[in-house]
Amino acid sequence: MNAKEIFKKTFWGPTIAWKYLFAKPITITVPKVYREAAERYRGFHINDWELCTGCGTCSKICPTDAIKMIPVDIETEPGEKAEKPAIDYGRCSFCGMCVDICTTGSLKMTREYIHISDNPNTFFFMPESDGIHHNNFPIGYVRDEDSELLDLERVEMEEIPGAERVNSFIEFVKGYSKEQAIAEAARCVDCELCTDVCPAHMDIPEYIETVFNDDLKRGVEWIYKTNPLPGVCGRVCTHNCEAVCSIGHRGEAVAIRWLKRYIIDQTPVEEIKKVANEEIIKKANKKVAIIGSGPSGLAAAYYLSLMGYKVTIFEAKPKAGGVMRYGIPRYRLPDEALDKDIEVIQSLGVEIKLNTTVGKDVTLEQLKKEYDAVFLGTGFTIGKSTKIPGTEHEKVIQALPLLEKIRDYLRGEGEKPEIPNSLIVIGGGNVAMDVARSMARLQKMEGKEVNVKVVCLETMEEMPADLEEIVEGKEEGILFFPSRGPSEVIVENGEIKGLKTVCCTSVFDENGRFNPTFDEKDVIIIEGDMIVEAIGQAPDYSYLPEELKSKLEFTRGRILVNEYGQTSIPWLFAGGDIVHGPDIINGIADGHRAAEGIDRYLNQ
Structure with missing residues (x-):
């Protein structure tokens, strides 16, 4: 192309479009019509x-980092976080993995x-049940069997069958093998709801990850940060953590x-x-x-020792452990x-003085003089x-x-305890189940048939005992009489013949207070020649001098403490059953908290 042609196109070219400035428009306006998307769009x-x-599982799996968990102002139940997912649709690839793993x-x-x-900025939404625009569009893609990303079935742990295990006191839950443990650990989605609900706030996802990675030393490190009784809790913890496990909503909870x-x-x-011993910090x-x-005392001793304090435990029994032992x-x-x-x-230097009863062998006043807290x-x-009438019977x-x-x-x-031919246990908690299942074993070891009956006010669904305890008790031949209230021990010729019971129509009143009501016309006599009462326990404060006891604050028989486990007497701390009621993991949490409180008090 020569210079003349270039000049012609450059100068005259734009004039070609000028004529369209005065022409009628030919663009056709198409009505805005929404096209229905596919069924699984x-x-x-x-x-x-x-x-x-x-x-937050959706946020963790998002491959484009489009989902963020945002705090919201809502009331939550245990096992819930006040957070909801918000999605940046400028980043979202619409892969659906968040739906698959929910x-x-x-x-x-x-x-x-x-x-x-x-x-x-307007492409960032927090979806609710009616959609991002609140217009209730039809549902598109949902998870199905082919897109399930979670392993909903727990790895079964080998245990001795009920008919066999009732013949002895051998531990019947055998524990995971390495392969089983790794497979079970792989089910965890690291949601941390378990940590939130655990009284000790154990780093549960962290120690589960160490199982998956086969790094058990690191697992021990994570566990001992918040729980110095893991061998105990690994067997008899109330495991509230599993009750809120995310996997448990649609399948079986991870076996934490x-x-x-x-x-x-x-x-x-x-x-x-x-x-x-690597964690010990020399301080004072x-x-x-x-x-x-017990759990709270041992936990307090452990964490105080890590802080460098000289700790002495006074135990009235011949061996340490409290209810865990006895x-x-x-x-x-x-x-x-x-x-x-x-x-x-x-091993941290904690001294345990056994067979030493405070209030008898040593007074609290002496301890106050010899110890700093x-x-x-x-x-x-x-x-x-x-x-009830008849409970005075031996x-x-x-x-x-x-x-x-x-x-x-x-x-x-x-000595061997008396083993009855027929036992009645009054109560519906774990202690009642411990008695029932122990006596069933003793009956079998004596060559007798299992003849143990559990009587409780609650329905089977309301029984406070762990569900596994109830299921295993049934497998071992124990009979249950739910919704029955004991009214009289039947005694004939000086011998117990049974227990008279009436129907319990409700256990709690409209305010949630314990106030059982009965149908006195609905009467059942349950046969038995021995009765065990397992309806709860109370504290024994006989070791407390009256002058000191009068300075403490109580609520329903329990000692009031502050957030550090400190009582109204500055040098005196408390925890466990006498503060929160019987529960091992709560006792451990109390002991840890009190150790920090004592350290704070002694370093003011």
Whole structure:
């Protein structure tokens, strides 16, 4: 092209378009018509806030980092976070993986696909149940069997069948193998709801990850940060963590308790001692006395020792452990597991003075003079009675003394308890189940048939005992009489013949207070020749001097403490049953909290 042609096109070219300035427009305006999307179209999301627990699993799996968990101002239940997913549709690839992994099924995708704006900030939405534009578009993509990303079935742990295990006190839950533990650990989605609900706030996802990575030493480190009794808790913890496990909404909860047990059982005690002693911090040359070697006392001793304090535990029994040693049956908690935990605690220099009763062998006033602070962890030791006619009979006995007698007998340290032909246990909690299942075993060991009956006010669904305890009890031949209230012990010629019961129509009143009502016309006589009352325990404060006791504050028999476990007497701290009621993991949490409180008090 020569210079003349270039000039012609450059100068005259634009004039060609001028004529269209005066022509009629030929653009056709098409009406805005929405085209229906396909049935499984992956459009904008909806999220049912009633189902969503705020677990954050959707956020963790998002390959484009389009989902963020945002705090919201809502009331939550245990096992829920006040957070909801917000989605940046400028980043979202609409892959649907968030829907596939949603643990509750709250997150779905609709057939809505239109959002027009020149402001990129408007593409960030927090979906609700009616969609991002609140226009209730039809549902599009939802998870199906082919897109399920979660492993909903728990890895079964081998255990001895009921008909066989009832013949002895051998621990019947055998524990995971390495392969089983790794497979079970792989099911965890790291939602941390378990940590939030755990009284000790254990780093559960972290130690589960160490199982998956086969790094058990690191697992021990994570566990001992918040729990110095993992061998115990790996067997008999109330495991509220599993009740809120995200996987449990649509399948079986991750076996958190069993994985903790696996880590501790597979790690030699000397290795655990090394981990524990690495954490010691030398701080002060001060002494702390602890009364009681139950969960709270042992936990307080452990964490105080890590802080460099000289700790002495005063225990009235011949062996340490409290109810863990003398109350919980061997088939649930073998002595070896408890001994291992206590050995680690003692390796830090904790002294345990056995057969030493405070108030008798040593007074609280003496402890105050010799120690810089005192922690009370004495537990609930006095059994409650129904006080119905006939309970004064010698064969109507309390649960805890019987369980202690059974444990001593099985260790070869005490006399054999009386084994009735037919036993009635009054109560619906774990202690009642411990008595029932222990006596069933003793009956079998004596060559008798299992003849144990559990009578409780609650329905089977309302029984406070762990569900697994009830199921296993049934497998072992124990009979249940729910919704029955004891009204009289039947005694003939000086011998117990049975228990008269009436129908319990409700246990609590409209305000949630314990106030059972009965149908006195609905009467059943339950046959039996011995009765055990297992309806609860109360604290024994006889070791407290009256002058000191008058300065303490109580609520329903429990000592009031502040957030650091400190009582109204500055040098006196308390935890465990006498503060929160019977529960091992709560006791451990109390002991840890009190240790921090004592450290704070002694360093003011």
